[in-house]
Amino acid sequence: MASAFEGTPSSRFFVIKTRDYKSLTLSRTAALWRTPLRPGAPAQTQPHERIAAAYLSASVDHVFLLASVNGSRAFQGFARVMSPASAEFEQHGLAGFDASGSARYSSPFRVAWRVLLDAHRGLPHDLTRHILNAIDGRPVPEAHGCSELSPDAGIAVCRMLLEAAAAAATTAPSRPCFYAADSAELAAADEPADIGAQWSGLLARAALEGAVLCASNLGSRAYNLHHALSDVDMLVLVAAPPHKLLPLDGPLTTIRNHESFKPDFTLHEAGSFVHHLLAGDPKMLEALFAGDAAPQLFTFDDANATAAATIAGDGDGDGDGDGDDAIEEHDRSQVVVFSSDAWRALVRHRARFCSKESVRRYVREIHGAKGVRKVDSFRTKLLQLCAAMRAALEQYRDDDEDANDDGRRRKRREFVALMNEMRDIRVHVGKRWYILFRLCLQAQQLLDHGSLCTWFPSRSIERRFVTELRQFDAMSKIDDAHVHELARPDFERLCRSELDRSTEYAASHFDAMLARLEHTVSDLESRLPSSSLPEMPSAEPALGWLRTLRSEQCADTIASFAAKREQELHAAYAAATALTAPRLALVQSMFESVLCHGERLLWLAQPSANNDTADGTAPLVGVYCQSAEELLRYNAPERPKLERANEVRSLASDGRECIAHTG
Amino acid sequence: MGVNASLTRDDDACDARARQYTLYDIATFAKLLPKRTPSVLKLLFTPDEQVLWQSAAWAHLVHALRPRVLCRPVHETIARFLAQAAKRPANQAAVLDRGFELMLDAFHEAAAGGAASPAPLNIVQRHLAIDTARLPHSELVVDCVAPWVLQVRCGEL
Numbered sequence: 095m096a097s098a099f100e101g102t103p104s105s106r107f108f109v110i111k112t113r114d115y116k117s118l119t120l121s122r123t124a125a126l127w128r129t130p131l132r133p134g135a136p137a138q139t140q141p142h143e144r145i146a147a148a149y150l151s152a153s154v155d156h157v158f159l160l161a162s163v164n165g166s167r168a169f170q171g172f173a174r175v176m177s178p179a180s181a182e183f184e185q186h187g188l189a190g191f192d193a194s195g196s197a198r199y200s201s202p203f204r205v206a207w208r209v210l211l212d213a214h215r216g217l218p219h220d221l222t223r224h225i226l227n228a229i230d231g232r233p234v235p236e237a238h239g240c241s242e243l244s245p246d247a248g249i250a251v252c253r254m255l256l257e258a259a260a261a262a263a264t265t266a267p268s269r270p271c272f273y274a275a276d277s278a279e280l281a282a283a284d285e286p287a288d289i290g291a292q293w294s295g296l297l298a299r300a301a302l303e304g305a306v307l308c309a310s311n312l313g314s315r316a317y318n319l320h321h322a323l324s325d326v327d328m329l330v331l332v333a334a335p336p337h338k339l340l341p342l343d344g345p346l347t348t349i350r351n352h353e354s355f356k357p358d359f360t361l362h363e364a365g366s367f368v369h370h371l372l373a374g375d376p377k378m379l380e381a382l383f384a385g386d387a388a389p390q391l392f393t394f395d396d397a398n399a400t401a402a403a404t405i406a407g408d409g410d411g412d413g414d415g416d417g418d419d420a421i422e423e424h425d426r427s428q429v430v431v432f433s434s435d436a437w438r439a440l441v442r443h444r445a446r447f448c449s450k451e452s453v454r455r456y457v458r459e460i461h462g463a464k465g466v467r468k469v470d471s472f473r474t475k476l477l478q479l480c481a482a483m484r485a486a487l488e489q490y491r492d493d494d495e496d497a498n499d500d501g502r503r504r505k506r507r508e509f510v511a512l513m514n515e516m517r518d519i520r521v522h523v524g525k526r527w528y529i530l531f532r533l534c535l536q537a538q539q540l541l542d543h544g545s546l547c548t549w550f551p552s553r554s555i556e557r558r559f560v561t562e563l564r565q566f567d568a569m570s571k572i573d574d575a576h577v578h579e580l581a582r583p584d585f586e587r588l589c590r591s592e593l594d595r596s597t598e599y600a601a602s603h604f605d606a607m608l609a610r611l612e613h614t615v616s617d618l619e620s621r622l623p624s625s626s627l628p629e630m631p632s633a634e635p636a637l638g639w640l641r642t643l644r645s646e647q648c649a650d651t652i653a654s655f656a657a658k659r660e661q662e663l664h665a666a667y668a669a670a671t672a673l674t675a676p677r678l679a680l681v682q683s684m685f686e687s688v689l690c691h692g693e694r695l696l697w698l699a700q701p702s703a704n705n706d707t708a709d710g711t712a713p714l715v716g717v718y719c720q721s722a723e724e725l726l727r728y729n730a731p732e733r734p735k736l737e738r739a740n741e742v743r744s745l746a747s748d749g750r751e752c753i754a755h756t757g
Numbered sequence: 758m759g760v761n762a763s764l765t766r767d768d769d770a771c772d773a774r775a776r777q778y779t780l781y782d783i784a785t786f787a788k789l790l791p792k793r794t795p796s797v798l799k800l801l802f803t804p805d806e807q808v809l810w811q812s813a814a815w816a817h818l819v820h821a822l823r824p825r826v827l828c829r830p831v832h833e834t835i836a837r838f839l840a841q842a843a844k845r846p847a848n849q850a851a852v853l854d855r856g857f858e859l860m861l862d863a864f865h866e867a868a869a870g871g872a873a874s875p876a877p878l879n880i881v882q883r884h885l886a887i888d889t890a891r892l893p894h895s896e897l898v899v900d901c902v903a904p905w906v907l908q909v910r911c912g913e914l
Contacts, residue, residue, distance in 0.1 A: 654912030
C-alpha cells in the first residue's frame with residue numbers, strides 16, 4: 095500500500111459502510127467497490143452517481159472512500175476512486191461481496207486501497223469523535239453510509255489511518271491464526287483440527303489485556319453435544335492491570351470477536367465476570383462448572399446398553415464402551431484449557447452462586463426472542479414454503495417442461511431452491527430445539543441438585559435425547575446438477591417427498607416438541623418458589639475474591655494513590671490555615687469528607703466573593719479524584735452517563751448539589 | 758462513590774454549614790468538558806486570586822487545557838449563556854462574574870488574534886463581533902484529559 099497521501103482540500107471524501115470485513119478484503123483484491131442502491135431515490139442522488147460526479151468533476155482533485163464495518167465502531171481504511179461505476183466491471187467479479195446482506199448494488203467502480211487495517215485493529219471511532227464534519231457539523235463517526243465528509247475532516251481521518259497503518263507495520267507481533275483475519279490463515283484456523291492454534295492465538299491476545307485466570311470451552315464442545323463440524327466457542331477470563339481498569343472511559347469489561355469472524359471468543363475482565371455472575375447470568379455459572387461430569391444424569395441401564403453404545407459412538411456396538419470412555423474422559427478434561435490458582439479459589443465457592451435467578455434466566459431464554467418465538471417464526475416460514483411448493487407442483491404437473499431445455503433447468507432450479515430453503519429451516523429448527531431442551535435440562539439440574547450439568551456423558555439418556563434433535567445437521571443440500579439429470583417422475587417424487595417431510599415436520603413434530611418443552615418449563619416454574627435455592631447469588635464470596643485479586647495485582651497503584659492523597663491533603667490544609675475561623679471550619683469539613691472517602695483533593699477555590707452566605711462564609715468549590723481502591727474494588731460495567739450528570743447539574747439550582755457531610 | 762460518580766457529591770445527611778461547598782468529581786468534569794458547559798469553563802478559568810490551593814496535577818491540567826477549549830463550541834456556549842442572561846437581567850451579575858469575564862477576555866483575544874482589555878459592558882457586542890471562522894472547530898480536549906485522569910487515578914501525577 096502506498097504511504098504517500100494525495101488528499102488535498104480540493105479532494106472529496108465519502109464514508110462507506112459494509113456489513114462485514116470480508117467485503118473490504120474482496121474489494122482490495124478486486125480493486126473494485128460498489129455502493130447500495132437506494133430504492134425510489136432519483137438517479138442523481140444514488141451514492142454511486144454522486145461519487146461518479148465527484149470523480150468526473152474538473153474542480154475535484156481526488157475522491158476517497160473511508161471504510162467502516164458496521165458494528166466495529168472503527169474505520170478500517172480508505173481507498174481512492176479510480177473510475178466511475180460501469181457495468182463493464184461486473185465481469186471482473188466481486189463474488190461474495192456483502193454476502194450477509196440483501197441490498198441491491200450499483201455496478202462496480204475501480205478503487206485503489208491506500209490503507210486497509212486488520213479487522214481487529216481499526217481506527218476506533220472514539221479517536222475521531224473530535225473531528226467535526228463541516229457539512230453537517232456532526233462528529234465524523236456519526237456519518238452515515240455514503241454520506242460526504244468535508245475535506246478537512248476527510249484528510250484528518252485519512253492521516254490518522256495512515257499513522258495507524260504505519261504503527262501497525264512496526265509493532266504488529268507475530269500473531270498466530272485468526273488474528274490475521276485478512277488472510278487465508280483465517281479460514282484454515284477455523285477448521286476444528288486447528289483448535290490448538292486457535293487457543294494459542296486467543297491466549298496470546300488475552301495476555302495483552304491482563305493476567306489470564308481461566309480459559310475454557312463454551313457451547314456444544316463444553317457440553318459434549320458437539321459434532322465434527324461444530325464451531326469452537328471460547329471463554330477467557332483475565333485480571334486486567336490498573337491502567338486498563340482506571341481509564342476515563344471505564345474499565346475493560348468484555349471483548350468479543352466481531353460476528354463476522356470465527357471462532358467465537360469472549361474475553362471477560364474479572365470485574366465484569368463478577369458483575370454478571372452476581373446478576374445470575376447462567377453463562378458465568380456454567381464457566382464455574384465447566385468440565386464437570388454430571389453424575390445426576392441418567393445413564394442407560396443394561397437392557398439399553400447396546401442402543402446407548404450405538405448412540406454414544408461405541409463402534410463395535412457391544413455396549414462396553416471400552417476405549418470410548420477413555421476418549422470421553424480425555425475430551426472432558428480438555429474443556430478447561432487453563433485455570434489459575436485464583437480461578438480455582440473462586441470455583442470453590444461456586445455452589446453459593448447457584449440461585450433461583452439463574453433458573454429464571456434459563457426460562458426467560460427459552461421463552462425469549464431466540465427461543466420458542468424464533469422456532470415459531472421458523473415454523474411459519476416453513477409452512478409458507480410448503481404452500482408455495484405445493485402450488486408450484488400443481489402448476490408443474492400441467493407444464494410441458496421438456497419442450498425447452500433452458501426452461502426446464504430454470505424451473506427445476508426454482509424447485510431446488512425451495513427444497514434447500516426448507517432443509518435449511520429444518521436444520522435451524524433442529525438446532526434451536528436442541529438448545530432449548532439443553533437449557534431445560536440445565537435449569538432442571540440447578541433446581542434439583544443446586545449445581546449445574548455442563549458435561550452430558552455420552553451414555554446418558556439426556557444426551558441421546560438432545561443430540562437426536564440435531565439429526566438434520568448432517569443433511570446436505572440438494573445438488574442442482576444432479577436434479578437436472580433426473581427423469582420427470584423421479585424429480586416429482588423427490589419434490590413431493592421433501593414437501594411431505596417438511597409439512598409433517600412443521601405440523602405434528604413441531605406441536606409434539608412444543609408441548610413437551612412447555613410441560614417441562616411449566617414444571618420448572620411451578621417448583622421454583624418452593625426450591626431451597628437462594629433468590630440471588632451470594633455476593634460476599636465473589637466480591638471478597640475480587641478484592642483479594644485486586645489488592646494483589648494493584649497494590650503499587652493503591653499505595654501511590656494513598657501517598658499522593660496524604661501529601662496533597664497536608665499541603666492543602668497548610669494553605670487553608672491562613673483562612674478566617676468560619677471559613678477554616680468549612681475547609682476542615684470538606685477535608686474530612688475527602689478523607690472519609692479515600693479521595694484525592696486536587697483543587698480548592700472560592701470562585702466568587704459576591705455570594706457570601708448569611709454567616710459571612712463564601713461557598714467553596716473543590717475538585718476531587720475518586721479513590722483508586724474504590725474504583726478497583728468492583729468494576730461494574732455500568733458507567734455514569736452524561737445525561738445523569740446533567741440531571742445532577744439541573745438539581746444544582748435547587749442547592750442539592752452541595753455536599754453535605756457531617757463526618 | 759464507586760460507579761455512582763456524579764458531577765458533585767450529594768450525601769443524604771446535610772446541615773446548613775456543610776451546604777456551603779461543592780465538590781466536583783474529575784471523571785464527570787472531564788466528560789462534560791467537550792461540551793464546554795459554562796460551569797465547567799468557570800472552573801477552568803477561575804482567576805488565580807480566587808484559588809485557595811491547587812495540586813501539581815490540577816495545575817498541569819489547567820495549563821494544558823486553557824488554550825484548547827477556546828474554540829467554536831465555546832462561542833456557541835457563550836452565545837447561549839449571554840442570551841439567557843439577556844432574558845433575565847437579574848441573573849447577569851451571577852453570570853458575568855469575574856472568572857467568566859476572564860474566560861471571555863481570553864476567548865476574545867484568541868479570536869481576534871491580539872491583546873484586548875474590553876470593558877464588561879461591551880462584552881455582548883464584542884462577543885457578537887467575533888469572527889468564529891478564525892477559531893478551530895474543536896480541539897481534542899478528551900485526548901488531553903483522559904491520560905491525565907488515568908495518571909491521577911494511578912497516583913502517577
